[in-house]
Amino acid sequence: MPLVECVPNFSEGRRLEVVDALVAAVASAPVHLLDVSSDPDHNRSVITFAGEPDAVIEAAYHAVRAAAERIDLRAHRGEHPRMGAADVVPLVPLRGISLAECAALAHRLGQRIADQLQLPVYYYEAAALRPERASLADVRRGGYEGLVEQITIDPARAPDAGPASVGSAGAVIVGARNPLLAFNVYLDTDDVDIARAIAQTIRASSGGLPFVRALGLLVGGQAQVSINVIDYRETGLFEIMEAVRAEARRHGVGVARSELVGLVPQAALFNTALAYLQLPPETRRQRLEGRLGDVTGDYRDIGFE
Amino acid sequence: MPLVECVPNFSEGRRLEVVDALVAAVASAPVHLLDVSSDPDHNRSVITFAGEPDAVIEAAYHAVRAAAERIDLRAHRGEHPRMGAADVVPLVPLRGISLAECAALAHRLGQRIADQLQLPVYYYEAAALRPERASLADVRRGGYEGLVEQITIDPARAPDAGPASVGSAGAVIVGARNPLLAFNVYLDTDDVDIARAIAQTIRASSGGLPFVRALGLLVGGQAQVSINVIDYRETGLFEIMEAVRAEARRHGVGVARSELVGLVPQAALFNTALAYLQLPPETRRQRLEGRLGDVTGDYRDIGFE
Numbered sequence: 001m002p003l004v005e006c007v008p009n010f011s012e013g014r015r016l017e018v019v020d021a022l023v024a025a026v027a028s029a030p031v032h033l034l035d036v037s038s039d040p041d042h043n044r045s046v047i048t049f050a051g052e053p054d055a056v057i058e059a060a061y062h063a064v065r066a067a068a069e070r071i072d073l074r075a076h077r078g079e080h081p082r083m084g085a086a087d088v089v090p091l092v093p094l095r096g097i098s099l100a101e102c103a104a105l106a107h108r109l110g111q112r113i114a115d116q117l118q119l120p121v122y123y124y125e126a127a128a129l130r131p132e133r134a135s136l137a138d139v140r141r142g143g144y145e146g147l148v149e150q151i152t153i154d155p156a157r158a159p160d161a162g163p164a165s166v167g168s169a170g171a172v173i174v175g176a177r178n179p180l181l182a183f184n185v186y187l188d189t190d191d192v193d194i195a196r197a198i199a200q201t202i203r204a205s206s207g208g209l210p211f212v213r214a215l216g217l218l219v220g221g222q223a224q225v226s227i228n229v230i231d232y233r234e235t236g237l238f239e240i241m242e243a244v245r246a247e248a249r250r251h252g253v254g255v256a257r258s259e260l261v262g263l264v265p266q267a268a269l270f271n272t273a274l275a276y277l278q279l280p281p282e283t284r285r286q287r288l289e290g291r292l293g294d295v296t297g298d299y300r301d302i303g304f305e
Numbered sequence: 306m307p308l309v310e311c312v313p314n315f316s317e318g319r320r321l322e323v324v325d326a327l328v329a330a331v332a333s334a335p336v337h338l339l340d341v342s343s344d345p346d347h348n349r350s351v352i353t354f355a356g357e358p359d360a361v362i363e364a365a366y367h368a369v370r371a372a373a374e375r376i377d378l379r380a381h382r383g384e385h386p387r388m389g390a391a392d393v394v395p396l397v398p399l400r401g402i403s404l405a406e407c408a409a410l411a412h413r414l415g416q417r418i419a420d421q422l423q424l425p426v427y428y429y430e431a432a433a434l435r436p437e438r439a440s441l442a443d444v445r446r447g448g449y450e451g452l453v454e455q456i457t458i459d460p461a462r463a464p465d466a467g468p469a470s471v472g473s474a475g476a477v478i479v480g481a482r483n484p485l486l487a488f489n490v491y492l493d494t495d496d497v498d499i500a501r502a503i504a505q506t507i508r509a510s511s512g513g514l515p516f517v518r519a520l521g522l523l524v525g526g527q528a529q530v531s532i533n534v535i536d537y538r539e540t541g542l543f544e545i546m547e548a549v550r551a552e553a554r555r556h557g558v559g560v561a562r563s564e565l566v567g568l569v570p571q572a573a574l575f576n577t578a579l580a581y582l583q584l585p586p587e588t589r590r591q592r593l594e595g596r597l598g599d600v601t602g603d604y605r606d607i608g609f610e
Contacts, residue, residue, distance in 0.1 A: 003601075005593075032600040035591070050597060094597070094607055179593070179608060185583075233608075241582055258583045263593040265608030266575070273574040276581045277546055278563045286340070288310075288484070288568040290606070292355060292399070295337040296308075299604035301595070302399055303484060303538075303570030 002097035004105065005034075005050040005179075006060050007262060008089045010067050011082045011170075012045055013038040018070045019045050025066035029059035035263050041219045043078030044087075046182075046262045050094060053101075057109050060089055064113055068169035073144040079217050080226075083140050083147055084170035090125070091176045102176035103127040110174040114162030117169075120151065121161040124175040129160050136173065137205075137213065144170045181229040181268055182261035183237060185244050186222050189253045195223035198247040202227075202240065209243060211235045222256065232268040238275035307402035309410065310339075310355040310484075311365050312567060313394045315372050316387045316475075318343040318350050323375045327352060330371035334364035340568050346524045348383025349392075351487075351567045355399060358406075362414050365394055369418055373474035378449040384522050385531075388445050388452055389475035395430070396481045407481035408432040415479040419467030422474075425456065426466040429480035434465050441478065442510075442518065449475045486534035486573055487566035488542060490549050491527050494558045500528035503552040507532075507545065514548060516540045527561065537573040543580035 012018045019038050022045065027033060031051035038045040049059060064086040071085035089109065091102040106127035114121045128134045142150065148166050150157045158164050159171065187195055196216030200206050202225075203214040211230040216223065225244055229235060241258075248254055270284055284290075293299030317323045324343050327350065332338060336356030343350040354364060369391040376390035394414065396407040411432035419426045433439040447455065453471050455462045463469050464476065492500055501521030505511050507530075508519040516535040521528065530549055534540060546563075553559055575589055589595075598604030 003597075032597070034593070034596045034600065048596075050601075237578070237582055255583055257585070260584060260588055260591055262591065263596055264588075264591050265606075266571075266592045266594050267606060267608030269575050269578040269588075269592070270571070272578040272582060273542070277542055277577060278560055279565060280562070283565055283569075283574075286565055286567065286569050287571040287574070288339070288399075289571050289604075291339045291353075291568055292308075292337070293605065295339065296355075299594075300598065301570075301572060303572035 002053055002101075003050055003094040004053050004056045004097055004102060005048065005092040005094050006056050006089065007046060007048050007092065008060060008063055009087045010045045010047070010071065011043065011073060011076050011078065011085055011087050012067070012071050013043045013078065014040045021066050021070060022047060022063050025062040026059045028062050029055045031055045031059045037262050039261070041078070042080040043076065044080050044082070048263050053097070053105050056091065057105060057112070060109055061112050061116075064089065064119075064172055065117055068117055068119060072168040073170040074168055076144070079219060081137075081140050081143050082170075083144050084119075084172050085168075086172050087170070088136060088173045088175070090180070092179055093176075099126045099176055099178060106174045106176045110161050110172070113172050113174070114159075119162050119169060120159035120164060120166060120171040122171060122173045123160045124173050126176040127174060133160070136175070139173055147171060178231060179265045181232050181237070181264060183227040183229060183240070183258065184219075184261065185225045185227065185241070185258045186219070186256045187225070187248055187253050188256040189223050190218065190221055191253070192216055192218040192223050194248070194251045194253055195225050197251065198225050198244055201247050202243045209235045209240060212240060232265070232271070236275055237268055237272045307358055307406075308355055308400040309358050309361045309402055309407060310353065310397040310399050311361050311394065312351060312353050312397065313365060313368055314392045315350045315352070315376065316348065316378060316381050316383065316390055316392050317372070317376050318348045318383065319345045324350050326371050326375060327368050330367040331364045333367050334360045336360045336364045342567050344566070346383070347385040348381065349385050349387070353568050358402070358410050361396065362410060362417070365414055366417050366421075369394065369424075369477055370422055373422055373424060377473040378475040379473055381449070384524060386442075386445050386448050387475075388449050389424070389477050390473075391477050392475070393441065393478045393480070395485070397484055398481075404431045404481055404483060411479045411481045415466050415477070418477055418479070419464075424467050424474060425464035425469060425471060425476040427476060427478045428465045429478050431481040432479060438465070441480070444478055452476060483536060484570045486537050486542070486569060488532045488534060488545070488563065489524075489566065490530045490532065490546070490563045491524070491561045492530070492553055492558050493561040494528050495523065495526055496558070497521055497523040497528050499553070499556045499558055500530050502556065503530050503549055506552050507548045514540050514545060517545060534573075537570070537576070541580055542573060542577045
């Protein structure tokens with residue numbers, strides 16, 4: 001039974017009754033709701049759910065419709081780049097399904113959004129139909145405001161599905177990707193320029209760490225390096241944190257705390273522990289719960305009580 | 306259905322046919338064999354298995370008997386302190402059983418070893434009958450050679466069960482404890498004095514980190530700080546590694562690599578990652594596998610493929 005995860009990002013993190021309506025829309029299909037995470041500073045929410053492909057498509061479609069009805073991008077303010085009420089809808093292969101199959105699902109979902117909701121749809125990452133749309137940042141460049149100006153006049157901004165016109169709900173970016181980590185590091189300073197300088201040094205696009213995207217933001221009066229890890233198997237959180245700390249030191253500041261947003265494949269945390277402790281990769285096979293699970297079928301945690 | 310883990314340590318890490326015989330003895334009862342780890346330098350093996358209480362007692366008893374028949378302490382050489390062929394037999398509560406209930410099981414096992422194998426038995430940690438025997442290091446002080454000299458003349462060395470006389474199989478130390486981590490840190494030096502100095506600084510018994518035991522050893526020509534973590538929930542691997550690295554730096558050396566011996570509750574690794582990354586404790590509830598497991602019943606890893 002294939003298991004797909006869907007992690008839609010919505011441009012609403014303050015009006016909790018709207019977030020509730022989005023969650024209710026997801027729950028109208030037989031999927032497993034895994035997480036709801038709202039950020040008032042970014043004015044953005046991430047809902048995580050998983051299930052069989054058809055149910056996931058159904059839940060995602062209803063959530064996009066609920067967002068388009070309730071969120072007006074013309075009035076939306078927040079730190080995070082965004083282009084739509086339902087801004088990004090990624091499908092992630094968890095078990096028994098490939099990334100390519102998730103890309104095909106993304107196309108089914110996008111076509112339904114385009115046909116039934118009359119919203120412009122862009123496909124990104126593994127679902128991209130044009131190479132220049134593989135990167136989410138490239139698709140979203142200029143945000144909602146830029147899209148409003150350009151969509152009718154610039155053929156390069158023509159949507160992959162749906163009308164080439166933008167209403168209050170903006171556009172929907174639908175895609176397929178492997179698990180992504182959203183990792184925010186708060187510095188012990190309110191100097192956002194330092195966060196921006198660190199982000200610039202570590203991100204792949206300016207020659208930093210591969211598979212790392214990063215922005216410097218001011219969040220709640222604190223400088224934040226906001227990081228997306230595209231492939232934590234290639235560039236781990238240990239490597240990223242070492243780089244952030246070294247750069248912070250160069251600027252005379254330190255790391256105050258950090259946070260992961262949404263759900264995280266536990267391997268990303270194991271790998272961090274192994275790297276920090278200089279343990280060999282085989283150590284992951286020494287986990288008591290893994291070994292117990294292999295012989296008893298019960299993989300639950302032992303040690304947190 | 307209560308689940309108990311048993312992690313007997315045997316004084317044989319070189320003759321693999323003996324280790325095979327010990328494993329076969331364990332497997333003669335209906336338990337789950339989880340791990341076998343032999344160390345030729347320490348000349349010591351650790352077998353990990355788990356099961357229901359009666360089966361675990363049965364398996365442990367047969368393994369102790371097989372060790373007593375095959376291992377002669379009079380000819381045994383190795384870096385690690387030891388007092389018996391089956392040197393230490395700890396019972397660990399995993400699920401649905403308390404530490405006190407495991408202590409009662411330890412007493413049942415010890416009595417059977419004393420009665421049927423005529424070996425001297427000492428109870429330690431949660432199973433200790435005298436406060437001065439709570440610590441394994443105290444029970445084992447002087448090793449096999451010391452015990453041979455003292456057991457017949459020093460009333461303080463009288464066993465808790467079995468005869469006050471020592472043969473080629475030595476004594477068996479039986480106990481109940483919570484999960485313990487065996488963590489070895491290799492330094493990039495062959496100067497064992499540095500390892501000893503670091504061990505002395507970090508261990509609880511000399512005023513270092515609580516719940517930490519440590520020895521400096523020379524293993525395969527490399528200085529090793531050999532660490533036992535009695536309660537990783539109280540003193541985590543992060544804190545220990547930070548202390549080892551700081552002390553190593555003071556001595557002008559570094560950490561080359563490290564290893565965990567046997568099976569490890571995965572919380573010990575999660576906690577390390579959270580501490581290193583400065584993530585809040587709630588992050589452990591953001592693990593995808595945990596959340597998925599709670600809704601689907603399937604807690605298996607997603608992200609290692």
